Amino acid sequence: SYAFGEPVKDWDSKRREWLKLHPSFAAGAAVDNRVLLVTGSQPTVCKNPVGDHLQLRLFKNKVDYCRIHGLDIFYNNVLLDPKGTGFWAKYPLLRAAMLAHPESEWIWWVDSDAVLTDMEFKLPLEKYKDHNLVVHGWWNMLYEQKSWTSLNAGVLLIRNCQWSLNLLDKWASMGPQGPDPKNWGKIQKSLIKDKAYPGSDDQSALIYLLIKEKSKWADKIYLESEYNLHGYWLGIVDGLDGISKGYLEIDREVDLLRRRHAEKVSLFYGQMREKYMRERGIWRENKRRPFVTHFTGCEPCSGEHNGMYTWEACWNGMQKALNFADNQVLRRFGFVHPDLLNSSWSLSVEDLSTPARGVPGTALLVSKLEES
Ligand code: UDP
Ligand code: MN
Numbered sequence: 001s002y003a004f005g006e007p008v009k010d011w012d013s014k015r016r017e018w019l020k021l022h023p024s025f026a027a028g029a030a031v032d033n034r035v036l037l038v039t040g041s042q043p044t045v046c047k048n049p050v051g052d053h054l055q056l057r058l059f060k061n062k063v064d065y066c067r068i069h070g071l072d073i074f075y076n077n078v079l080l081d082p083k084g085t086g087f088w089a090k091y092p093l094l095r096a097a098m099l100a101h102p103e104s105e106w107i108w109w110v111d112s113d114a115v116l117t118d119m120e121f122k123l124p125l126e127k128y129k130d131h132n133l134v135v136h137g138w139w140n141m142l143y144e145q146k147s148w149t150s151l152n153a154g155v156l157l158i159r160n161c162q163w164s165l166n167l168l169d170k171w172a173s174m175g176p177q178g179p180d181p182k183n184w185g186k187i188q189k190s191l192i193k194d195k196a197y198p199g200s201d202d203q204s205a206l207i208y209l210l211i212k213e214k215s216k217w218a219d220k221i222y223l224e225s226e227y228n229l230h231g232y233w234l235g236i237v238d239g240l241d242g243i244s245k246g247y248l249e250i251d252r253e254v255d256l257l258r259r260r261h262a263e264k265v266s267l268f269y270g271q272m273r274e275k276y277m278r279e280r281g282i283w284r285e286n287k288r289r290p291f292v293t294h295f296t297g298c299e300p301c302s303g304e305h306n307g308m309y310t311w312e313a314c315w316n317g318m319q320k321a322l323n324f325a326d327n328q329v330l331r332r333f334g335f336v337h338p339d340l341l342n343s344s345w346s347l348s349v350e351d352l353s354t355p356a357r358g359v360p361g362t363a364l365l366v367s368k369l370e371e372s
Helices: 011-021 026-032 052-070 086-098 138-147 164-170 181-191 202-212 214-220 237-261 263-281 310-334 349-353 363-370
Strands: 035-040 072-076 106-110 115-118 133-137 149-161 222-224 291-294
Touching: 011 164, 035 052, 035 133, 052 072, 052 310, 072 086, 086 106, 086 149, 086 202, 115 214, 115 310, 133 138, 133 214, 138 202, 149 164, 149 202, 149 291, 164 202, 181 202, 202 214, 214 222, 237 310
Parallel strands: 035 072, 035 106, 133 222
Antiparallel strands: 106 149, 115 291, 133 149
């Protein structure tokens, strides 16, 4: 059954059987690395007049990433369970996605308000071969401080297997789909002191399971902190111009080589960049592109936020992150947004590489990037 309430049993052997019957999907190592990105947004029109525009651009960003890396993507904007609204909407969806896509080893949930800001970065799946759930987080912060921000549930990789289905059932049972969400809200609040939201939330529910049912779940959960599987936007967006600058020089060299050697070079585009980055120390975290920039708290659809920052800060941050990511896509087409705060226009890469041509905006961009 695709619906909550009736647990799925024996999924691992059913899935194996399905793969046997569909040999084209079962071929070799590919099956272990097959990823389906799942994301979505609310079923109705956004209250905030710019919300749906942002949702479209946020979706485009994920589609671009999936196209570049050969991942499948599914966008959902219906409530599969009427009780599972807001951040709880993903649980019935993840469960249904696993059953509908037995060919996918991993389901990668990415909140709609998360931007993939490194279009070349590949998920290091090999690292997770003994784990079934990967989220961004820190073990010491989780167990020593029991902090709400010790992990983030907005971006997660979950293996398509029985263990995960069990976890999803358990996880969602603490939310509005379960019998007593109010009580779960209280239990979470008493455990997690810095929890702000009064009701039961999914991030707290996962923290609860890791603390209270550690022996049952923890050994299959990987808390990632070596790169930004989730990165909090406030700490990221101001640095994006500077990061662009670091890559600009490399981009220029790669573009030059690409013009000289045409398609041969584009094949090695990624590897070349890695080599240059290592040589120049751009590998360090503060100069490297963050993989994910998550606008958690910004609420693009409602435009409401938690009072720690203005809506303008959210909007500008989203422009920057979306254009920063889009520049990596446009570049392959030979174009670039010169100003991360301005989405509407782009320049050709040639104009950018030869500022002497005096194309309006180019010199400005180059000087802006070079002074930052
Ligand atoms: N979402 C959904 N359907 C809905 C409402 C939300 O699929 O009806 C998804 C959407 O992708 C959103 C995510 O749930 O990004 C989590 O909510 P949100 O990002 O607002 O939470 P925050 O990150 O701000 O805590
Ligand atoms: Mn979010």
